[in-house]
Each structure stands twice: as structure tokens, then as C-alpha cells.
Amino acid sequence: MPRLPPWLLRQANYHSPNLAALLPACRDLQSARHELRWIAQHVAKTAQAQDGEHLAQLCQQRGRGVPLQYILGSQPFGHLEVKCRPGVLIPRPETEAYTCHLVDLIKTGRLLGRDSGHGNHGLNIVDFCTGTGCIPLLLFSSLQQSISRLNVLGVDIAGEAVQLAQENIGQNKKLGHIRQLNVGQSLQISRGDVFNDGDIQALIGRPWDILISNPPYISKQVWDHGHGQLGYSVRKYEPRLALVPNNQHPVPAGWKHEDVFYSRLLDIAGVLQPKVVLLELGDEAQARRVLGCYSQHASAEDLAVELWRDWPDLNPDGEDGQFDVMTPSGRGWTVPVKGSGQIRCIFIRRRGE
Numbered sequence: 001m002p003r004l005p006p007w008l009l010r011q012a013n014y015h016s017p018n019l020a021a022l023l024p025a026c027r028d029l030q031s032a033r034h035e036l037r038w039i040a041q042h043v044a045k046t047a048q049a050q051d052g053e054h055l056a057q058l059c060q061q062r063g064r065g066v067p068l069q070y071i072l073g074s075q076p077f078g079h080l081e082v083k084c085r086p087g088v089l090i091p092r093p094e095t096e097a098y099t100c101h102l103v104d105l106i107k108t109g110r111l112l113g114r115d116s117g118h119g120n121h122g123l124n125i126v127d128f129c130t131g132t133g134c135i136p137l138l139l140f141s142s143l144q145q146s147i148s149r150l151n152v153l154g155v156d157i158a159g160e161a162v163q164l165a166q167e168n169i170g171q172n173k174k175l176g177h178i179r180q181l182n183v184g185q186s187l188q189i190s191r192g193d194v195f196n197d198g199d200i201q202a203l204i205g206r207p208w209d210i211l212i213s214n215p216p217y218i219s220k221q222v223w224d225h226g227h228g229q230l231g232y233s234v235r236k237y238e239p240r241l242a243l244v245p246n247n248q249h250p251v252p253a254g255w256k257h258e259d260v261f262y263s264r265l266l267d268i269a270g271v272l273q274p275k276v277v278l279l280e281l282g283d284e285a286q287a288r289r290v291l292g293c294y295s296q297h298a299s300a301e302d303l304a305v306e307l308w309r310d311w312p313d314l315n316p317d318g319e320d321g322q323f324d325v326m327t328p329s330g331r332g333w334t335v336p337v338k339g340s341g342q343i344r345c346i347f348i349r350r351r352g353e
């Protein structure tokens with residue numbers, strides 16, 4: 001990262017020391033001005049006793065790299081306002097984009113047919129590794145008016161995440177983004193471990209339609225040395241548990257440690273038998289590895305697989321395409337890719353759905 005020129009700091013300081021304090025994180029005056037306005041509005045709203053001093057402290061924290069969302073205490077996610085605080089991962093725009101795309105596919109009947117959610121069982125969605133609850137909350141609030149029997153469950157191992165996701169339900173009900181639930185609708189967050197057989201068995205017997213997850217997928221090397229996917233601020237301020245698979249998880253033969261959640265989630269899909277599985281991943285290399293291993297999976301033959309890019313509903317000319325994977329057995333496999341940006345998700349559905 002280039003150093004900040006002294007003239008820029010002097011110029012910012014001339015306007016206000018708070019603007020200068022924000023520059024190391026914001027890098028240019030325009031972004032610093034925007035952030036200063038948002039932080040000042042936040043301080044005014046929270047009515048702290050020593051407003052001026054508090055504003056200066058927050059600007060200094062932000063300048064040291066504390067994420068803006070932890071300072072403001074929230075992040076927009078679709079039409080929701082999602083509370084954020086240290087210890088729980090901040091929702092990302094790419095996660096919002098594929099969640100919105102999934103909503104669109106459901107509402108237009110392109111995912112599960114026009115009658116989805118109107119049968120006896122309704123529509124049942126489980127989100128593993130739910131964090132702030134951003135994914136289940138956005139799915140629920142976007143679908144609750146069109147699907148009368150809608151059940152959405154978010155699961156996370158971390159007590160802080162479960163607590164925050166539950167607060168987020170309350171906050172978004174208060175803001176009117178989540179309406180009164182009908183009889184036959186539920187939106188729940190529960191504590192559970194993807195790797196605990198008992199926690200998964202407790203979910204068997206419900207007719208799951210969609211399994212979605214943004215699991216930890218960063219390697220220990222990237223976390224320790226920072227290059228590529230992860231900046232300094234993420235490693236310093238966001239929770240490792242949310243990003244890097246734990247050392248204790250068993251790694252099946254042929255899989256890499258950073259991909260271990262995909263192996264487990266695909267096994268869970270084999271048990272819960274959802275019609276659709278949507279898994280966020282880190283990059284093209286991870287997609288290649290996961291698809292390669294997945295091609296060996298017992299259920300792979302009966303399923304149709306796609307990759308989605310960061311913005312799955314944007315298709316500028318030439319970006320939609322195909323992705324060639326070499327399976328461990330040496331067989332070639334071509335997977336369709338949709339959208340624009342970097343490879344972001346694996347989307348799997350039962351053939352004929």
C-alpha cells in the first residue's frame with residue numbers, strides 16, 4: 001500500500017483533525033469525508049455525554065483499521081439493517097448479492113417451481129454458519145409475504161453469533177423489515193456445530209428444501225501471512241473462528257484443510273436431502289478443488305451443478321461461461337458459470353427440480 005503524502009494529511013488536518021485521523025484507513029479525502037459524516041451521525045444518534053471527545057476517539061479507532069461496521073454497529077444487508085459487533089463476522093456485499101439472487105429465483109418459480117412453499121410442508125430453509133443471521137433474515141423477510149408456510153433456521157457454533165442473530169431478528173422486527181409471523185411461519189436461530197452428528201441428526205425428519213452456507217474457508221497460511229484474500233484489518237479485527245476451519249476438524253483423504261467444511265456440508269446434504277444446496281467459497285482455485293472432490297461423491301451423478309460469480313444476476317457479454325474441472329480420476333467435467341466477477345458459490349440442485 002503506498003504511503004500517505006504529508007500534503008494530503010496537512011490538507012485533511014486543515015479541515016479537521018478527525019478527517020486526518022480517518023485518512024490512514026480511508027486513503028482519500030472524499031471517502032474520509034463520507035465516513036466522518038456517518039460517524040458523526042452515529043455519535044449524535046447515540047447521544048454520548050462527551051460528544052466531541054467520543055467522535056475523536058471513534059475516528060482514531062477507524063484510522064487504526066477498526067472496520068467501519070464495528071464502529072457504527074451495523075451494516076445494511078438488502079433492505080435489512082444488520083447489527084454488527086466484534087466477535088461476529090461482518091456481512092459482505094457478495095453474500096448479499098447471491099442471497100438476493102436466490103430470493104429472485106424462488107419468487108419467480110425458477111428454483112422450485114411456481115407452487116414452491118404452497119404445499120403441505122411449505123418451504124424449509126437451513127443456513128449453516130449463520131453469523132449475524134444476515135442470510136436467514138434476508139431470505140425470511142423477502143419471502144414471508146409470498147410464502148405462507150415458510151420455515152427458516154440459522155445455525156452457528158458461536159454463542160456470540162447466536163445472540164447477535166437473535167438480536168437482529170428483534171431489531172428488524174422493530175424497524176418493520178420483518179413482519180408479524182403467520183401461523184405456519186418460523187424464523188429461528190440455534191446453536192449447533194456442523195461437525196457434531198447429534199446436532200445434525202436433530203434436523204433429520206424435516207423436509208428441507210434449501211441448504212445454504214457461508215462457512216469458514218480461509219487457509220491457515222493466508223490467515224497467518226495475509227496475502228490474497230485477506231487484508232490486515234480483517235485479520236486483526238474479525239474472528240478467526242468465522243474464517244479459518246478449526247485444527248480439530250477431521251480432513252478426509254483427498255481434501256485440503258481449508259475445504260473441510262465443504263466435505264462435511266456435502267455429506268450433511270446427503271443426509272438431509274435438500275432440493276438445493278448453495279455454498280459460498282473463496283476463489284476459483286477452491287471451486288476447482290471442491291468440485292474435483294465432489295465429483296467422487298455418491299450423490300453427484302443425480303445432481304446438476306453450477307458456479308455463480310460475485311454478481312450472479314449480472315451477465316455482461318462474454319462473462320457467462322463454462323468451467324472445466326479435472327476430477328481425481330482424470331475425467332474432465334464442464335460446469336456452467338453464471339454472473340459477473342470472481343467465482344463465489346457452488347449451486348447444486350436435484351435434477352428435475
Ligand SMILES: C[S@@+](CC[C@H](N)C(=O)[O-])C[C@H]1O[C@@H](n2cnc3c(N)ncnc32)[C@H](O)[C@@H]1O
Pocket residue numbers: 088089090091092095128129130131132133134135155156157158161192193194195214215216217241242243
Ligand atoms: C464466514 S462466517 C459466515 C457468517 C454469515 N453467514 C455471513 O455470511 O456473514 C462463518 C460462521 O461459521 C461459524 N462456525 C465456525 N465453525 C462452525 C461449526 N463447526 N459449526 C457451525 N458454525 C460454525 C462461525 O461462528 C461464523 O459465524
